[in-house]
Amino acid sequence: MSQELKVSRIRQGTVIDHIRPGMALTVLRILGIGAAVSHSVVVAMNVPSGALAHKDIVKVENQVLDEETLKKIAIIAPHATVNIIEDFEITAKHHISLPRALRGIIKCPNRNCISNQDHERVSSFFICEREEPIEFRCHYCEALVQAEQAELYA
Ligand SMILES: Nc1ncnc2c1ncn2[C@@H]1O[C@H](COP(=O)(O)OP(=O)(O)OP(=O)(O)O)[C@@H](O)[C@H]1O
Ligand SMILES: [Mg+2]
Ligand SMILES: [Zn+2]
Structure with missing residues (x-):
C-alpha cells in the first residue's frame, strides 16, 4: 500500500514546496493566512522529501503571490519552489533564491x-550578509x- 498522504488537489492557486521543516507557519503568517481564511489552505509539515530529508509544504487556493510576498518567503525559505496551479495542473515552477538586497521589506x-523616522521618507534597505543562518x-x-x-513590513 502507498505510504503517500492523499489530499484533494487545488484547481487554482499556488503550491510552495521544499520549505525548510518548521518554517511553514512563518510562510502562512507572511501570506496573511489565519483562522478567518475563506479559501482552502493545505499545510504539510515535516513530510519526507527524498531519501533523507524532510520538508514543509503550503498549498493555497485562489492566491497568486506578488513580488514582495515572494521576497519575504525567499528570506525565510530560500530553497522553496513556487508552483502555479491552473485547472489542477502546474503551469509554472519558480525556484526562488535569496535576494542580495531588500528595500522596504x-x-x-x-x-x-533613519529608516524608522517617518518624516525622512527613507525606506529600509538591507544587504544580505550571511546565508547560514540568513x-x-x-x-x-x-x-x-x-x-x-x-x-517584516505588512
Ligand atoms: N493540483 C494540485 N493541487 C495541489 N498540489 C499540487 C497540484 N499539482 C501539483 N501539486 C503539488 O505541487 C508540488 C510539485 O509538484 P510536481 O509534480 O512538480 O512534483 P515534483 O516533480 O516532485 O517537482 P519538484 O522537482 O519541484 O520537486 C508537489 O508537492 C505536488 O503535490
Ligand atoms: Mg518533488
Ligand atoms: Zn537601520
Whole structure:
C-alpha cells in the first residue's frame, strides 16, 4: 500500500514546496493566512522529501503571490519552489533564491535608524550578509538582523 498522504488537489492557486521543516507557519503568517481564511489552505509539515530529508509544504487556493510576498518567503525559505496551479495542473515552477538586497521589506530593529523616522521618507534597505543562518544588515545603521526573527513590513 502507498505510504503517500492523499489530499484533494487545488484547481487554482499556488503550491510552495521544499520549505525548510518548521518554517511553514512563518510562510502562512507572511501570506496573511489565519483562522478567518475563506479559501482552502493545505499545510504539510515535516513530510519526507527524498531519501533523507524532510520538508514543509503550503498549498493555497485562489492566491497568486506578488513580488514582495515572494521576497519575504525567499528570506525565510530560500530553497522553496513556487508552483502555479491552473485547472489542477502546474503551469509554472519558480525556484526562488535569496535576494542580495531588500528595500522596504525588513523593518530595522533600531528605533533610532533613519529608516524608522517617518518624516525622512527613507525606506529600509538591507544587504544580505550571511546565508547560514540568513542575516541581513541595515544599509543605514548597520544593525544585523536574522531573517527568521526579522520584523517584516505588512
Ligand atoms: N493540483 C494540485 N493541487 C495541489 N498540489 C499540487 C497540484 N499539482 C501539483 N501539486 C503539488 O505541487 C508540488 C510539485 O509538484 P510536481 O509534480 O512538480 O512534483 P515534483 O516533480 O516532485 O517537482 P519538484 O522537482 O519541484 O520537486 C508537489 O508537492 C505536488 O503535490
Ligand atoms: Mg518533488
Ligand atoms: Zn537601520
